[in-house]
Amino acid sequence: MEKTTFWQILESAKQAAQGDQQLQEQVLISSLEKLEPEQIIGFECILREYLIEADHYNIQAAQKIIDGYVSDDPYLYFRCWLIGQGEAVVAQALANPDSLANIVEDPYQDFEELLYVATKAFEKHAGREEDDETFPRAVALERGLDYNTGSETKGEDWTENQLPKMLPKLWKKFGPI
Numbered sequence: 001m002e003k004t005t006f007w008q009i010l011e012s013a014k015q016a017a018q019g020d021q022q023l024q025e026q027v028l029i030s031s032l033e034k035l036e037p038e039q040i041i042g043f044e045c046i047l048r049e050y051l052i053e054a055d056h057y058n059i060q061a062a063q064k065i066i067d068g069y070v071s072d073d074p075y076l077y078f079r080c081w082l083i084g085q086g087e088a089v090v091a092q093a094l095a096n097p098d099s100l101a102n103i104v105e106d107p108y109q110d111f112e113e114l115l116y117v118a119t120k121a122f123e124k125h126a127g128r129e130e131d132d133e134t135f136p137r138a139v140a141l142e143r144g145l146d147y148n149t150g151s152e153t154k155g156e157d158w159t160e161n162q163l164p165k166m167l168p169k170l171w172k173k174f175g176p177i
Helices: 004-018 022-032 037-053 057-067 072-084 088-097 097-102 113-127 136-142 160-165 168-174
Strands: none
Touching: 004 022, 004 037, 004 072, 004 168, 022 037, 022 057, 022 113, 037 072, 037 113, 057 072, 057 088, 057 097, 057 160, 057 168, 072 088, 072 113, 088 097, 097 168, 113 136, 160 168
């Protein structure tokens, strides 16, 4: 799968869902299940590449300000949410995480379900539910795309007292009073 196709599928689902993440998940699964198995696997691999790319201290700082805390799972689900917003939002956030102040309305943005759409689509396409080495997650891990332990957070770590100056728009919108 080409990255342009990946983004087209994501953005089409986002438009169709109009902010309803459950619907976005279902549209993604429906779109992916119509593809060939290798394309579904490609979607999973590209998703993982972007999850790894978005593993940056600046993105983590944005989540800290928005949610008030950071821990492993919510940070992963926040990056899923970010990717679910589409290519332009991801590119802008990677270049300047403070740009999220223009997009995020409420705290606790997550889209954990994005982690499972390729597997669910593969199950439907293959007509089986028993995960094995041919399923997208297993193939992606075999290719070294592990968003949990396969990479280190990029960039420079921060302390809480740096956040107001580091991301002033997000701090103004979500920081403590």
